[in-house]
Amino acid sequence: MINLGAAVLFTLTGRFGASLWAIASAATIAILVFSVVSWWRFTFVVVDDELVVTKGVLSVERLVIPLDRVQSVSIDQRLLHRLVGLVSASVDTAGSAGAEVEIAAIDVATAEALRRIASDARVAPSTASPLNGTDSPPVLAATRDDLLLGRSFGELAVVGATRVPWAGLAVLAPLLALGDEIGGTIGLGGRIERALERGQDVSAGSTTALFAVIASVVVGAAAFGALLQVVREVLTNWNLALHRTPTGLRRTAGLLNRTSRSSTVRRVQSITTDDTPPQRWLGMTTLTLRTFGDNHISLPGTRQAEMTRVRDIVFGESAPPLDRRISRWFVFLAVRNAAAAALVGTAVLWFRVGWWAAVVLVVVPIRWTVARRQWRLRRWGLSDTGIAESYELVTRHTTETQLFKAQIVSVTQTFFERRRGLATLRVQMADGFLSVPLIGHADAMAVRDRVLGSVATDRRPTL
């Protein structure tokens, strides 16, 4: 809040001068007052197995959360928090998709105590008296959390280097916006223009030189993007570690922003993997445990053995085989849609550039080859207890879930599918979904019935 106010003040006074100074300062003061009041009003207290939080400025809100409903307490430390030695804690319950309540800045000891209290309340339900005599099992001291896996700097660097490099360049976008301002003030624009003119003189003579210039620009951009990805990976996942706790899993990571995300095992709705070809060649993938809520547990650079171990803990069953395909009509549909769009584009451009507009039609064979590859690599599969799917173009993505975690199952048919006896199966979990198009209508219905059978007979909780 305070940051926003300061930023608004700075930009406005810098640009527009005194006439808006009054408005800007008034707005900042209002924001400051609001922040102070909302801080004043925010209190939290643990009393009688409940966490009671009071907050609100205009209307006061009082939240009472029974501690044995708390599924996880996530502790984050952003850069600003680090500077003042505080953390922010968010409390998740089974019913909340996001954090039920977020305590913005408290000291580490309090946050850890809150987490410990919450986990104690879950493991030993309040109705069980610790003094209960003969029936209780021999009590064990709370064990140190088991470390399941960790990532070193080298591993993170490899993961970053093998990601798609151009995604890293997106971080430059705001800089480009500002660069206009900055470049104008230091005459950078003039210098770049002169350099470009020199480059053009060099390449004006031969087309191979032109291609060389373009190629070097592309390679340079890719290398720079890869470097940015490495930096990003190392910063966000520094000292990544996954621990097994008495109540579930906890993931800690981060150099500038330290995050600590924990989740119970059953809150995990699905397991997904994402990898690029270089990562697959090196035998690693990014494993993500998608949980109900925002705290997905993401583990880059996971190897097969670690993945098996994590899957055993979370699902306890082996993965469904990815041995089924979708209908070959997928290719036809993709090409048909591309052809329709290309024809429309050609027709529109024909009025501008005449017969050169037909160049747009080259999109169609390209789409055909791409669609053929996509169809070849699109798989799905079913086991007694689970369902999985995978698709790939450059990066491969797989999703896997257990049948009983389905919340809503639907079988839909577009007009195209109906005429050919195909259907789309969609399994919706508490977080995320799994959707397989263009499979046989009877197959889809059979899988749906199997999912519903699993939901009815499997008594395990889904959240």
Place this chain on the structure above:
Amino acid sequence: MDRSEIVPDAATLTNAPISSDGLPHVDDHPFEPLDPTYARVRSVAAGVAAAIVALVAVVGSVLLSSTAPLIAGAAMMILVAAIGIAQRAETNHMGYLVREQDVSFCSGVIGRSVATAAYARVQHVSLEQGPIDRRFGLAAVQLRTAGGSIAIPGLRHDVAERLKELVADRSATLARSEVDDHTDGGDDHVVPADVGRADIGEIDSDAP
């Protein structure tokens, strides 16, 4: 209804694998159609929308004293009328099916869709009535699960009430409540010695 009929008892629980032939098929039974007056409800709703569009067009043309808003309004009304006709036709293809373990809803004319929610996953059920529904004595039942919801519109009010009662009753027995015995697959059953709550005491703090 006897609870043991619905929920398998731990002693009698069997979980043998079921081949596809042995599973109950959703499409063995025809879906029950919605109440016929629901089509009229949709027509009325479309008519109201068209009336609003007409009103806005007339007011606009009066204020701006030109015929352009009227033409735009006429075009919008044709669109609204077309949508209204399509929606009315769609109600002939909507249906619902209530079974022992789940509820399904099918819809769609050009593209068909069947969505199914099991009682074991239903978190709550609600009965909804818009003003037009109330005039015609219809209601909609909405089943909400953790992953979304299914709404069955166009039911007669008493049918909707009974369906809501049925779903609420079955989901109360079948849906897993949060207060369970912590027997999670994979969680260690560890009871810490000296539950530290007494030591830590209360945490009382005003925190920003």
